[in-house]
Amino acid sequence: MTHIQSLAVHEKKYTAPAIALHWLIAALIICGFSLGWVMTGIPGFPPFKLQYYTWHKWIGVTIFVFAVLRVLWRLTHPAPPLQSTVAPWQRRVAYFTHALLYLLMLAIPLSGYLMSLAAGKPVVYLNLIPLPLLIEPNKALAPLFRTAHLYLNNLLLGLVALHVLAVLKHQFVDRDGLLTRMLPTLRAPSSPYPHRIARQAVQNK
DSSP, rough: OOOOHHHHHHHHHHHHHHHHHHHHHHHHHHHHHHHHHHHHHHHHHHHHHHHHHHHHHHHHHHHHOOOHHHOOOHSSSSSOOOOOTOOOOHHHHHHHHHHHHHHHHHHHOOOOOOHHHHOOOOOETTTTOOOOOOOOOTHHHHHHHHHHHHHHHHHHHHHHHHHHHHHIIIIIIIOOOGGGSHHHHHHHOOOOHEEEEEHHHHOOO
């Protein structure tokens, strides 16, 4: 591969910090969802359930911090351009979906944090850092934040599912190498259907 070709491949990929933050946040979301599903199904309030809630809150705080970093990085380091085979409407959907995902990664931890504060349960991150008390305990607000937290999580789950399905379609049906943009080492494979890719590119112009 020539130097020019190497640069072309590099420009089609996300930056290393963006890739790292993407997969770290994805792993934390899976852990947070799993832990939330398990802990809410445990009857009563045994000590280990309370510990699960504590871990769940710590995961949420970590997601919030990483999401802020991800947004700041995205604002200063634009995403690589999509392939010419991606239709204009798909580009608009992708942009809207990504924007909503970023918003949810901030809103969900915040709603959970406010729910905890409204219930009179301050959060001490990693048992080391007391987080600011943004609101006073309020029994009337706690259920509202709980409902918002639940519905926002359901929305995130649906968007993540659609996101994964879209990526799988691009990888195994369109075979345009879109997934490799967010992988640290893999390069976009050449399509076994170059004539179809070329035709799609012309149609999408």
